[in-house]
Amino acid sequence: MKQISSSNASALGIIVLVISLVCLGTWPALIRLCTWGEKARHPCHVYIDYSLSYVVSSCVPILASLLLKSEQGTSNHDASFVVIAMVGGALLSFGNIAFQWAVVVFGATLTTVLAIQASLTVVLGTSLNFLLQPDQTARPNLLMLGVLAFLVAISFATWAQISYVHSKHRENYTECAEIYSNSNHGGDNAEQKKQGGLIALPTILDQNYAEHEVMNQNTKLAESFYSDQAPNRIDSFYSDSSVIAPPGQMDNTRMGLCVAFTGGLCFGFFSPAFNVAVNDPFQWSSSNGGLSVAMANIWFSIAFCCSSIIGNILLMTTHSDVIPHSTFWLYLTQETWSQRRLALLGGLICALGNLLQFQGGKLAGFATADLVQAFPLVATIWDVVMFSEFRHANFKVCVLLMSMYAAYLLGIALLALSIDY
Numbered sequence: 001m002k003q004i005s006s007s008n009a010s011a012l013g014i015i016v017l018v019i020s021l022v023c024l025g026t027w028p029a030l031i032r033l034c035t036w037g038e039k040a041r042h043p044c045h046v047y048i049d050y051s052l053s054y055v056v057s058s059c060v061p062i063l064a065s066l067l068l069k070s071e072q073g074t075s076n077h078d079a080s081f082v083v084i085a086m087v088g089g090a091l092l093s094f095g096n097i098a099f100q101w102a103v104v105v106f107g108a109t110l111t112t113v114l115a116i117q118a119s120l121t122v123v124l125g126t127s128l129n130f131l132l133q134p135d136q137t138a139r140p141n142l143l144m145l146g147v148l149a150f151l152v153a154i155s156f157a158t159w160a161q162i163s164y165v166h167s168k169h170r171e172n173y174t175e176c177a178e179i180y181s182n183s184n185h186g187g188d189n190a191e192q193k194k195q196g197g198l199i200a201l202p203t204i205l206d207q208n209y210a211e212h213e214v215m216n217q218n219t220k221l222a223e224s225f226y227s228d229q230a231p232n233r234i235d236s237f238y239s240d241s242s243v244i245a246p247p248g249q250m251d252n253t254r255m256g257l258c259v260a261f262t263g264g265l266c267f268g269f270f271s272p273a274f275n276v277a278v279n280d281p282f283q284w285s286s287s288n289g290g291l292s293v294a295m296a297n298i299w300f301s302i303a304f305c306c307s308s309i310i311g312n313i314l315l316m317t318t319h320s321d322v323i324p325h326s327t328f329w330l331y332l333t334q335e336t337w338s339q340r341r342l343a344l345l346g347g348l349i350c351a352l353g354n355l356l357q358f359q360g361g362k363l364a365g366f367a368t369a370d371l372v373q374a375f376p377l378v379a380t381i382w383d384v385v386m387f388s389e390f391r392h393a394n395f396k397v398c399v400l401l402m403s404m405y406a407a408y409l410l411g412i413a414l415l416a417l418s419i420d421y
Contacts, residue, residue: 010419013364016356017372021412023353025378028114029386030346032103036387039339042324043100044316045331046343048309051093053347055305058355062294078291080284081277085296088273089303091266092354097311098263106256109389114380115157115404116257117264118373122150122411124268125373129366132272132281136365138420143367146418149411150374153404157376160390160400167394267373274300274358275366293362297355364419371415374408 027050034046099117102108126147130137137143276282277300280290290296316326353372361369380401383389390397 009363013360013362013368013419014416017360017364017369020353020356020360021372021375022378023349023356024372025375026382027346027350027353028099028379029382030342030349031100033386034342034346041335041339041343042316042326042331043105044312044326045335047097047100047312048331049340049343050347050350051305051308051312053344054308054351055301057348057351058301059298062298078284081280081290081296082299084273085277085291085299086303088270088277089300089305090307091270091273092300093304093307093311095263095266095270097308097315098259098266101315102256102260102263106259107253108256108260109161109383112157112161113256113260113263114376115154116260117267118376119150119154120261120264121267121271121373122147122370124265125271126367126370126415128269128272129275129361129370132275133279133365133367137367137418139418142414143418146371146411146414149407149414153374153376153407153411156400156404156407160397160404163400164390164393164397167397271357271361271366271370275361278358278362279366293358297358301351368415368419371412374412377405377408380404 031046031050034041035043095117099113102113126143130140130143134140274296276290277296278290278293291299313328316331317328318325357369357372360372384391390401393401
């Protein structure tokens, strides 16, 4: 029986990792849905709910299981492994905060942010995990090819985003030009029209951008966070974060990409930290190695929750022109249970996804476990269905998106084939 379990461990690990991939691709859409539309919540309130749900979902079942089995397991609770597991949880928290602020505050699209962060996670996480456990990978060449496939996927995703933004820009410019042309039809002479066009067309565009800025910063983020009766707005154009940002907003777009990149670096190191806490590759412990997956996940989750709550309280109490000021008291008293359900569900799904990732890493190797970072495959579907991103995309953008899917699928296959079955 033990031999059968060992022979099927790698295959079982891959199945667990695929389920984890679906979970990790679903929770970001739920979090974004909480900050979307007329009844959008404050992003910090959403993230606190998500963090509390995460730690409860992670710790309570494991602690209950340990109590039922009467397992003390104190001999393996080396303080250094506990600290490393908690560092991994804090890194995950910082990465998630960076994700939410890149999307909600700075207006970067969900598809692009997830693709950037997932690819950085695979490149850093897979490389470090392979160096920590080289014996877990039977075919390192396939592992490296899988990492390369993920890099190709992020390239296609970014290319698709840029192409889509430029096509929207051209459409908006053409529309403004037609409006100006119709308004000046029948003018005094051609020279006045020509001169007027050179001056008035940029004016129209500037007005369009000014309206975009006012609506995006004041109405959409401030009013909608605190009013259940927010007035109807023209969201068909401005609510799509894929549309090109106006010149005055380009700094926000660049900042959003920088924040997303920093979050990707945090994501890249949290899995190797968990690997060290569980497997003790440096042989720091003279007894039985590191923590069990269950115990390491408890400390991981506690650090994740604490750093997330503290970070978001600091963010929401800081005065900003982008999001409204808030307090922890408003978080406790202002919103009802029904408004918190999606954030709590997002925390539950993310906790399940991460636990499955760690358990799959224990079975199939933590380097192979990073195949779950292909979750933009799932997230992009939610993007299109729930947020109408890439709507009316041209043929070139569709081809690039399909190429992104193909590259991710190829990367998953290569990482799965890199282990010894």
